[in-house]
Amino acid sequence: MRRLVTRLSAAAAAAGLATAGLVAGAVPAQAAACTGTSGVTVVVDFGSSTSIRCAPGDPSSGLAALQAAGFSVKQVQRQPGFVCRIDGAPASDPCVNTPPTSAYWAYFHAARGGSWSYSSLGAASYDPKPGSVEGWSFGSGAAPGSAPPAKTSTPRSTPTTKPKPKPTPAPSKPTARPKPTGGGSTAGSTPRGTTSAAAPTGSTAPSASATASPGPSSTVDPTASPSGTPGDDSTPLAAAPTSTEAGGSGAGTLVAGGALVALVASGAGFAAWRRRS
């Protein structure tokens, strides 16, 4: 349930942030690197712009962190777990087969203020540690253009608009979940006609660190509460619908399809029965 809540809030945040690449203040708790040692900072390099947000708590996987940070994720239709689009980019990819090696979302890990390292696991398999940084970069596998944000010393005050902080700690998985697919560690082998924005190294605007004051990296945050911080679990706002898939109109489609299948199958059964008799 909690994951559903975070995803709903993530979708709501994505709806607010979808238009501009970086709108500081729209969803204040997430539109910057995490403070303290809790939460996973997610850096997404869109090529033309870079977005840095914070996934609160301890997300169970890189994919969950990406979604909890407010990015909308669309997976490859034939390869569940393989990230195809983040916040609708790239729009040119139909997301049916795995993207080509020249235009996919490469997945990186880093420590705060460290350097990027290409993930050897898929995003659905890797369990990021709280306080670490996850990087996503579109292109042919190059690291994100901006360095992992450094550690912050001053704990920022949590936003005042938070209605009701949930005290439940994240149900963190105890073990790492290794698995090959996803995240872009697989080379796509499908011929694709055109892929826009194939160049990953655009001019990345490093303005994302506007809100998080980069302090000296040696200072340890004293206020990191060990009792499982509630995180920035903003309760769902006006129930923004999650991604609007072309999923049919519900029960009517199911009944119609089922009736059609049953009709043809009963025809087959009748033909077989008539032959036997």
Place this chain on the structure above:
Amino acid sequence: MTRPLPRAVHPAAWWGWAVGLAVAVSTTSNPLLLLLALAVASLVVAARRGSSPWARAFRLYLWLGLAIIVVRLVLHVLVGLKLGSTLLLPLPEATLPSWAAGIQLGGDVYLEGLLGAAVLGLRLAVIIACIGAANALANPKRLLRSLPSALHEVGAAVIVSVSVAPQLAESVQRVRRARQLRGDAGRGLRAVRRIALPVLEDTLERSLLLAAAMDSRGYGRSGAAPARERRLTGAVALVGLLACAIGLYGVLDASTPVLLGTPTLVAGLALSALGLWLGGRHVRTSTYRPDPWRGAEWLTVGCGVAAAAGMTLVGRLSPDALAMPLEPLGVPALPIVGVAGLLGAALPAFLTPEPPRPAPGWPSAGPWG
């Protein structure tokens, strides 16, 4: 409207129909469309299969498909990547060393991941059912005649080998029936010992009959080609096949040079066709009762192609309609073009001539079906 006279539709037409249906199925993971395609294939098989032993094998393909789905689900629970958010079955997960990263042993099973695995298994099962439908509808021995003459030797070997198992099963049935008529309804090991020898003899006899029939029509004889021409034919066919392989790789891999793709594939196909034509020039075979290719054959192939084309069109226009929506979980769509194409593939069940029925009391058909 007069009913057309019973006759067997050309086996190549059935194969074209089945491959078209299989192509349509392979583009989608929408369970409604998959089940509809399965029902369509079953309907056509039930209405138009012949009475030869392999025509009853369709049920075996269905069982095989069910086994594939079960294995897929078990493998998903054991080592699959468990995606999703709706916890279905909490299971412990084994921690593997880092060099085995990439294998998730055990772990919580989620509804979305399990459904995804089941749908993928269903897709493979339906593709296999399509091939099984072609096997049940088309007589493999009759298909042999439609092969290019250069492939007759290979084709004859393949046909004989694939028809051994159904013929053996039929022999067992016939011998058992004969023994039961004599009042010997023995079962178990002793019956096996008494049945084995007649079955062996029966199978051998039929194989000899088949061999004699094929030999009398020119199969299995080496052609009268001079040695130089045989070498040339072999070289052309080999180079053509190599070019086909390289061209296919080039087409599938976007990072290879353009020249290695379609041009190489086309050249390879042309060379292969040339090799087949060269090799077949000296092979003379005759046909007894040739299979005609008339309107029903065109209709059958056209229905299969229409199903594939409809599904491809849907994939171009709205690829999401072909997928099972897993994230978030939803009801699959029912794209009207795809459904119409699949329903069109059921038309051969009504519009093709009925297969000839054996006369009552007559033993099953001879070596040429």
